Amino acid sequence: xxxxMLVAGNWKMYTTSxxxxxxxxxxxxxxxxxxxxxxxxxxxxxTGLKAVSTLIELDHLTIALGAQDCHWESEGAYTGAIAPRxxxxxxxxxxxxxxxxxxxxxxxxxxxxxxxxxxxxxxxxTPIMCVGESLAVREALETEAFVRQQVRIGAEGLTPEQAxxxxxxxxxxxxxxxxxxxTPEAANDVARxxxxxxxxxxxxxxxxxxxxxxxxxxxxxxxKMFFEEPDVDxxxxxxxxxxxDSFVDIVKAAR
Ligand code: PGA
Numbered sequence: 001x002x003x004x005m006l007v008a009g010n011w012k013m014y015t016t017s018x019x020x021x022x023x024x025x026x027x028x029x030x031x032x033x034x035x036x037x038x039x040x041x042x043x044x045x046x047t048g049l050k051a052v053s054t055l056i057e058l059d060h061l062t063i064a065l066g067a068q069d070c071h072w073e074s075e076g077a078y079t080g081a082i083a084p085r086x087x088x089x090x091x092x093x094x095x096x097x098x099x100x101x102x103x104x105x106x107x108x109x110x111x112x113x114x115x116x117x118x119x120x121x122x123x124x125x126t127p128i129m130c131v132g133e134s135l136a137v138r139e140a141l142e143t144e145a146f147v148r149q150q151v152r153i154g155a156e157g158l159t160p161e162q163a164x165x166x167x168x169x170x171x172x173x174x175x176x177x178x179x180x181x182x183t184p185e186a187a188n189d190v191a192r193x194x195x196x197x198x199x200x201x202x203x204x205x206x207x208x209x210x211x212x213x214x215x216x217x218x219x220x221x222x223x224k225m226f227f228e229e230p231d232v233d234x235x236x237x238x239x240x241x242x243x244x245d246s247f248v249d250i251v252k253a254a255r
Contacts, residue, residue, distance in 0.1 A: 003211050005038035005227065005254040006167060006234035008066060008128060009241025010096060010215075013045055020048035021055055026244035028061045031251065038234060038254035041066045041094055042241070046082055049090045057091065066094030066128065069102055072115035074123070084123035095120045096236070097127045098154060100173045110153035117154055121162045128167045128213070128236065129154050131194070135174040143172075144193045151197045163202040164209040168194050169236040175216025177239060181226075187214045188229035195231055220249035227254045 015023060024042055031040065043066035044052050053065050071081040087095060097120060098113035113129065120127040131150040133143045147170065155166060170190050175181050182190075191212040199207035214226045215236030226232050234254055240246040 003209065003233045006041065006211055006213060007038050007247075007251045007254050008041040008043060008094065008096075008169075008213070008234070008236050009247050010068065010099070010236055010238050011042065011044050011048070011241060012068070012101070012238060014242055015044055015048055017048045017051045020044040021051045023242070023244060024052045024055055024061070024063060025059075027247055028055075028059065028063060030244055030248040031063070034248070034252065036062075036251060038251055039064060040251055043068050043094065043096055049087070049092065053090045053092075064093040065091055066096060067092050068096045068099065070095050070097075070116060070120065072112070072119040074119070084119045084125065088123045088125055092125055094126050094128050094167070096169075097129050098150075099130045100132055100171060100176060104173075110150055113150075113154045114156050117166075118157060118162075121158065121165075126165050126167060128169050130169045130171050130215070130236070132169075132171040132173050132175075132216070138172065138174065143190060147190055148193060148197045151194050152201070155198060155201070158202070160202055160206050163198060164206045166198070167211045167213060168198075169213040169215045170194060171215035171236060173216075177217070179217050181217045181222060184225040184229050184232070187226055188231050191229065191231035218250060220246050220253070223250040223253035 041064040067087045070084045097116045102108045117127045133146045137146045195207045211233040213234045213236045214232045218235045
């Protein structure tokens with residue numbers, strides 16, 4: 001079973017609409033000179049989605065668009081929130097769900113993550129469901145049990161077809177934006193355990209199709225090591241996705 005690698009840039013709360021348009025254009029220009037095997041996605045803040053989407057469409061760019069969050073309802077009196085169908089309308093293919101920053105600063109739980117995962121599928125898009133342990137959990141040697149629980153609850157109630165399309169990003173919280181990373185082998189162990197958890201619920205053939213990304217201080221210098229691991233199917237890239245050349249160097253490492 002060959003899974004197509006995915007390299008997704010999470011621009012977090014960094015780019016204005018104009019900056020995002022420039023960045024995606026720069027990324028596209030660099031990608032054009034390459035024979036890229038991986039699927040490439042960018043996830044601007046909500047306010048940048050329209051401009052980036054328009055550029056992708058007009059210039060026929062082979063870059064997928066993703067959002068960083070959404071609500072689980074398809075409409076309603078939820079001031080400030082964005083519904084999945086609004087993102088689908090802007091031609092988003094992906095929505096990041098349950099990023100550790102959302103869990104930490106916006107009170108997201110495995111249960112709300114699950115509602116969002118299902119809502120994103122229902123709107124015809126693919127969730128990139130983020131999981132990962134804190135340093136305390138890691139030091140207590142409870143990483144796999146903790147992540148398995150996040151995956152079990154987060155991915156509950158999917159159809160087998162949806163489960164097969166799911167993308168899970170394993171992002172140890174202590175590795176995000178810190179320059180620290182687990183060893184590639186340790187990341188692969190957790191990725192394998194994520195796949196096994198999904199296999200126990202949806203069956204191994206479904207789990208073999210799920211893409212598991214690694215995220216947390218991925219840089220051009222270390223990307224290849226992670227991407228070479230058998231259960232790691234790409235990366236979710238934060239800081240290094242904000243510069244076109246470093247992001248594209250990471251994409252190059254995904255072959
Ligand atoms: P980082 O962020 O690459 O800056 O560590 C990754 C993420 O938060 O998705």
